[in-house]
Amino acid sequence: MPERPVAMFAMTAENVPQIFPPEVLARLRGLVEIDPSRVAEDFTDPGVRDALAGTEILITGWGCPALDTATLDAAPKLRAVLHAAGSVKSFTSPDVWGRGLVVSSAAGANALPVAEYTLAMILLAGKDLFTYRDRLRTDRAFPYGRIVPGIGNFGRRVGIVGASRIGRRLIELLRPFDLRVSLADPYVDEAGAAALGVPLLPLDDLLGGSDIVTLHAPQTPETRHMIGRRELALMRAGSVLINTSRGALVDHDALIDALRADRISAILDVTDPEPLPADSPLYDLPGAFITPHLAGSQGNEVARLGLTVVDEVERLLSGRELAFRIEADELERAA
Incomplete structure (x- = not known):
């Protein structure tokens, strides 16, 4: 059986169990090696920095810190950023696409x-x-x-x-x-x-x-x-x-x-x-x-975002085109 790629969550830690409830997390862990107790809320944290060295897939969400050049340098194996939320504008940089990373978003969900x-x-x-x-x-x-x-x-x-x-x-x-x-x-x-x-x-x-x-x-x-x-x-x-x-x-x-x-x-x-x-x-x-910004995914709806990311992981690992890939030139007209 081929070795599963290493993934890491990068978002506000309290959101992980809501976006990835047990059944969704189980599907994800069947595809990648991921520790749900290690969530990157700060890419300068020494433990997170060490984990970045072996990370191939970042699963991001609300609260993801900036993917700046220093962070990308610390993640030489990184090949994909899969966002379990909407816009990726707040944490990505041109360097993300410059390094050929695949970026996907659950904005459609x-x-x-x-x-x-x-x-x-x-x-x-x-x-x-x-x-x-x-x-x-x-x-x-x-x-x-x-x-x-x-x-x-x-x-x-x-x-x-x-x-x-x-x-x-x-x-x-x-x-x-x-x-x-x-x-x-x-x-x-x-x-x-x-x-x-x-x-x-x-x-x-x-x-x-x-x-x-x-x-x-x-x-x-x-x-x-x-x-x-x-x-x-x-x-x-x-x-x-x-x-x-x-x-x-x-x-x-x-x-x-x-x-x-x-x-x-x-x-x-x-x-x-x-x-x-x-x-x-x-x-x-x-x-x-x-209303206080409630129209977007809330409560049980956020699990749909996690499911979207799991589906994208399956496509990525099977060599298929991602369904919700984001290209750099789309950002100018994106929310």
Whole structure:
């Protein structure tokens, strides 16, 4: 039987048993030599440094320290970095690809719960559920039996900004519903949008023609505050902005003014900064519904990330192409 390659976890140690519960860890240990009690939270730790010398596969996750040149020099046998989370931007460097290392990410697996969260919020927002929940709490009365005008999800116009992994998954999840979905993305052409089954619109047209706008663009210098005062003014009165991408895509000062004017409402799972300061008006404005970055994998969902990595290890060891390989040139447009 061939000798199993040596692997090591590099992430926040407390996350390992959640991402790799017993049944997932057992599959992984059948493929590689890995000690779940040794987790690299600091690559300068002497014990970790010694272990790096024989490590061929790094299994990374949230809290992974930077893979700088000194760390890579200490790991001469390293051939793959398999990330059990989303973006690899925070800990990789050009040197990772310069040395020919294979990099993979479970971002696709993490896209599903974000898309599910967004779907749920779209349907709830279409019913204006948050407004009526608050009204019921205040008034303790409601005209039961009467048709409530202006709400509902039949023909509701949903604008998706960004055909990212999450944006594409959301398009799939929205298909069974009687919603009118459109897309804005400068990197998608008409043929690409047709393949996704949605019309492609300029961003301004999407903002002005949608009842619900949901953001799924990456955070780059170009997308910072892409939804600012001008863009918010283009949105229809009574429309809803959903952000599950990155807080910096939205100019929060401009958003607060729009919410105070009661022109639009907002559902934010991400903010800028994160967490919000305790005195942020967003906590109390009636048109704002804030959740603490819960859309991504949480609880039992994180095991899906571990399973994705185990599947990638199997592909790597059998010589097959990785399903979720990340190339260096993709990082510029990635979240």
